[in-house]
Amino acid sequence: MKLTIIGTGYVGLVTGACFAEVGHHVICVDNDAAKVELLKGGGIPIYEPGLEELVKKNVSTGRLSFTSSTAGGVEQSDVIFIAVPTPPLADGAVDLSFIEKVAREIAGAMTGYKVIVDKSTVPVRTGAKVAETIKRYCKARVDFDVVSNPEFLREGFAVEDLMKPDRVVVGVRSQRPVQAMKEVYAPFNAPVIVTDINSAELIKHASNSFLALKISYINAISVVCDATGANVHEVAAGMGMDARIGRRFLDASLGFGGSCFPKDLSAFIKIAEQLGYDFGLLKEVQRINTDQMDRFVKKITDTLWVLKDKKIGVLGLAFKQNTDDVRMSPAIELCARLQKEGAALRVHDPKAMDKARALLKDVTFVEDMNEVAEGCDALVIATEWEEFKKLDLERVRKALSHPILFDGRNLFDPAEMEHLGFIYKSIGR
Ligand code: UGA
Secondary structure (H helix, E strand, O other), X not given: OEEEEEOOOHHHHHHHHHHHHOOOEEEEEOOOHHHHHHHHOOOOOOOOOOHHHHHHHHHHOOOEEEEOOHHHHHHHOOEEEEOOOOOEOOOOOEOOHHHHHHHHHHHHHOOOXXXXXXXXXXXXXXXXXHHHHHHHHOOOOOOEEEEEOOOOOOOOOHHHXXXXXXXXXXXXXXXXXXXXXXXXXXXXXXXXXXXXXXXXXXXHHHHHXXXXXXXXXXXXXXXXXXXXXXXXXXXXXXXXOOOOOOOOOOOOOOOOOOOOHHHHHHHHHHHHHHOOOOOHHHHHHHHHHHHHHHHHHHHHHHXXXXXXXXXXXXXXXXXXXXXXXXXXXXXXXXXXXXXXXXOEEEEEOOOOHXXXXXXXXXXXXXXXXXXXXXXXXXXXXXXXXXXXXXXXXXXXXXXOOOOEEEEOOOOOOHHXXXXXXXXEEOOOO
């Protein structure tokens, strides 16, 4: 099929590359001309495992191309995906101005029937607004359908999630675009569920909020574990074996972050409020998440007492593993909190150091993870990178002025760490 994707962020670029990989012809549109040039030249603006290879391969076969012309993209495809940012506003609501602008641009370029698919995360009832806008601005007065097709990929695993989706959600207001949507997704062999547009939009916010709730739930359990000497890892394993609960997203941590969960929670609370419902449950999810960071910082200050003039090593700056994304990263927030207390920081991340430089001032960036602890009073793990598990612990212990390790991601076994001579403090264990 011929497909156009507007917006080459995480969702748009990965979707475009994966659609091309399964055989579709894909045009990716972005209004950032510099980004389009970078992509045309084989450059990738984000780190995402497997993405670079996929983009290069499909550009070379001619199935994937980039342009800054929305009109060109609309003209050449029958199905147009919108994957532009929907950033938060100061009051927690969603800024839909990019969506509205793209809807107008698509409308202006339409000369025949098109299926316009919203992939961006949007508040319920946005599809109806997009349809209204297109109708208003389409001078050619042609038929069209608006579809909601939310995306469920995780950064760091985006290609994998897109190629093997658990489900594909297609929200429609008539049956006409259903066949085209099924054809788009046929090569992925995933169950397709067809709903009305409002339900599809709600599935996305309800899913992300539920996953955030799951993390806050286990983080709350971790507080009880800390107070009783129980082990949150074992509690999660025991809970997770119940198929109704499931083990995934029950990893206690210093809190969740990123460009999705915090934003989507605020947005969903705001949407509910506008509909007359006080979503107190989700406010509590937010509160537990904020408190979790406070508790972790307190663990550090309780042990090190005064942080002024102390040197602390921090491993991990990205908001999670396998990405260079530092937006709303708990690791960056932790660094800021430690700096505020007067600590000097030596930091490392396998992929996110360049992006972190814009956010972190007056820290020492260290290229080798095994050198971070050099001369430090303590080491902190802030992101769940797999490679941190391969840290040279003997070297780290010797490098620290005192062998104290705070693990905000529970990467090591407490008994083993104690055996190695560390004062080891993790979450709920
Ligand atoms: C999330 C959802 O998982 C995706 O399904 C969704 O498509 C995406 O948002 C989106 O809306 O675009 P993402 O934010 O990329 O994906 O990453 P996650 O793997 O969900 O992690 C989010 C945060 O939760 C990270 O800070 C991570 O460290 C933390 N987390 C995750 C935990 O603290 N514990 C866990 O058990 C799992």
